[in-house]
Amino acid sequence: MDSAEAYRIALEKRQALQTEARGFGIDEAFISELVEQFYRKVRLDPSLGPVFARVVKDNWDPHLAKMKLFWGSVILRSGDYKGKPMEVHRKVIGGEPEHFTIWLRLFEETLDEIAPSEEAKALFLERANYMAPRLKLAMFGE
Ligand code: HEM
DSSP states (O other), rough: OHHHHHHHHHHHHHHHHHHHHHTTTOHHHHHHHHHHHEEEEHHHOTHHHHHHHHHHHTTTTHHHHHHHHHHHHHSSOOOOOOOOHHHHHHHHHTOOOHHHHHHHHHHHHHHHHOOOSHHHHHHHHHHHHHHHHHHHHHHHOO
């Protein structure tokens, strides 16, 4: 297979995944709402709130914008997020392993409230559950 062929296959795969996600009712407006509502909960949470307050400070608008690009890239394959989550979490001071459990619980709670379908909820949770142990490892090592 030459590189043009590989590129064509990758594009088709990306298109198929995006079409599937949109079929579950996921679009940019939903991702925006999910991120806004989830971080509203995070900021109010007695464990997570202070960690984010210390790191994000009053830069919430850029943080939320970045998280919308992140989920758009993960779920809709937009390719717009260019960050390095592992490196970023390695530098987050004051996190504790239990924070990941709380993070995932609040994420699921938000999806229960507003996800357009069960499939949409499952897709986001699957990605979050995949990333959580990896980010945890980045934060705390083995
Ligand atoms: C599966 C769970 C998680 C996912 C998918 C996730 C994802 C992300 C992503 C994509 C970013 C943006 C990185 C960038 O700047 O490019 C971010 C930033 C951040 N995350 Fe997480 N995260 C998770 C769990 C947590 C937990 C448990 C904590 C802390 C208790 C945390 C604290 C932070 C903080 C403070 C930032 C902002 C860092 C900064 O702006 O310097 N994250 N997260």
